[in-house]
Amino acid sequence: MEKSTKELSGKIALVTGGTKGIGKAIADELAQLGATVIITARSKPDGNLRHAFIAADLTKPEDNEELAKKIIAEYDGLDILINNVGGTSAPAGGFSVLSDADWENDLQLNLLAAIKLDKALVPLMIEHNTGVVIHISSLNGKLPLYASNFSYGVTKAALNNYSKALANEVAPKGVRVITVSPGMVKTTAMETFLNSYGASIGKNLNETAQLVMNSLGGVPMNRLAQPEEIAHLVGFLVSPKASYITGTNYVIDGGTIPTTF
Amino acid sequence: MEKFAKELTGKLALVTGGTKGIGRAIADRLLEAGATVVVTARNHPGDEKLKPYFIPTDLTIPSETDKVVREINENFGTIDILVNNMGGSTSPSGGFGALTDEHWENDLQLNLQSSIRIDRAILPQMVEQKGGVIIHISSLSGILPLYESLGAYAVAKAALNNYSKSLSKEFTPKGIRVAAVSPGMVKTDTMGAYLQSLSDTSGRSVDEVTKNLMTTLGGVPMGRMALPEEIAELVGFLVSPRASYITGVNYIIDGGANPSL
Secondary structure (H helix, E strand, O other): OOOOOOOOOOOOOEEEOOHHHHHHHHHHHHHHOEOOOOOOOOOOOOOOOEEEEEEHHHHHHHHHHHEEEHHHHHHOOEEEEEEOOOOOOOOOHHHHHHHHHHHHHHHHHHHHHHHHHHHHHHHHHHOOOOEEEEEEHHHHHHHOHHHHHHHHHHHHHHHHHHHHHHHHHHHHHEEEEEEEEOOOOOOOHHHHHHHHHHHHHHHOHHHHHHHHHHHHOOOOOOOOOOHHHHHHHHHHHHOOHHHHOOOOOEOOOOOOOOOOO | OOOOOOOOOOOEEEEEOOOOHHHHHHHHHHHHOOOOOEEEEEEOOOOOOOOOEEEOOOOOOHHHHHHHHHHHHEEEEEEEEEEEEEOOOOOOOOOHOOOOHHHHHHHHHHHHHHHHHHHHHHHHHHHHHHOEEEEOOOOHOOOOOOOOEEEEEEEEHHHHHHHHHHHHEEEEEHOOOEEEEEEEOOOHHHHHHHHHHHHHHOOHHHHHHHHHHHHOOOOOOOOOEEEEHHHHHHHHHHHOOOHOOOOEEEEOOOOOOOOOO
16 A cells, blocks of 8 residues: 655654554554654563654653653644553452442553543643644443443543543644554554453453454454554544544444444 | 555446535545545536536435436446535524424434435435445534534434434444544535624634534544545545445544533
8 A cells, every 4th residue: 555655854853652453553654654752661672663662661750741841842832642552450349349449540551641641731732733643542432241241331421521622622732632542453552451351251252353343233344453553543633634623432343343433 | 745556446436516615625525535436416516627427316315315326337337435424504594493393304314314315315326336335424513413503403313313324333343434424613605604604694714613613523633624635635544445444433523612521
């Protein structure tokens, strides 16, 4: 597939959780489109890094603050902020197995990390009257699965509302804010989740994947997404081509969600 | 804006209502991406710069559909991309009481049934070639009805949304992606003429009547209407191979106007 060369030339992009899975695919896509990309993760991965890297655990307020400070100090501004960090380590098994700590952790990881980072960096965008913020959410924010990842869905739903509210507030100031809600995506995080869920119910990886697909109501495309497919959508949304798109939630799920919107 | 290189090379696209406004912008965008494009409309726009192949037809007349599809197949081959863009309303403003049976019938015919007929005529060839993309150009009013002047139109678009989703469930497993696009206010020539007429009759500037119109929507956070090209960019992305995991969705492009999640 040919790419439009350099439509993000001169743009500075920050991708949180940018060393694996969806975040990595997004970082690579934005770089291919010409952006200067900075990625974060809790630990620096081995091997050569394609992008500038800043270590940060965004559930820790001090790391969050430090990251924002570094971005502000080292770059002239920030054009693109991809809030991709997210996930869950809460156990499967419904509402009663979830501890206060499980809820707290998922809220920190899926909601508060983004809120804090936006608070620190969006003013920079407002100052320049331009910028795009993407919140990588999940289909589970609209279509909860209580048996496998109850708290994850809840915290993503909160993220959706926050993203929309922020969009309403900063659109007049030149900043677009969009939520992207992937369905099931083929990443190592997905594999870890399926293995862990599978272990708790005595099923293997494939059986568990099928079970989750079934509990979603089935995936019309009958497969998981490739991370690159999510990255293509994000690459489009942060480009000047998407200039009228803001304050909305784009689901990318192979047709999974059964309702109209 | 930079344009993508020829990712639709070898594809045949039909854009209904493709000689003006959003449809024209979509047709031009698909042409730029390398597709062979056929457009339909009741009349030739009299514009020598019209580049796609033009078929004069009124697709609200049932017998026209098969004729048009046959002509396209005979001249160009199998249709890969269908953009159901034709639509609109001739209903008067004045709320529910102003609408006669005929107004309802016309709006449903133009916005829903014409699309159903064309989809029905083209789906078999897409199923046979195990691939294709169908886009339904809907409207934000399908989700956010404005009863004063767009009551029947909004209802027809809401029906179109449901139909589009339903179609996607049935045909995505057969390799065909189906998606709806819901623009908010778009600055087409028709819209421009309408604003001018509002300005003439009210004595207020075009800017002022535009702002008033946006206020009736509840406000547009971006503070302006879309350009047809901006809608075309989203459609251009959705019909491309980059959108391979996107189906069964309704993507809103409204400058943030939709107040709800």
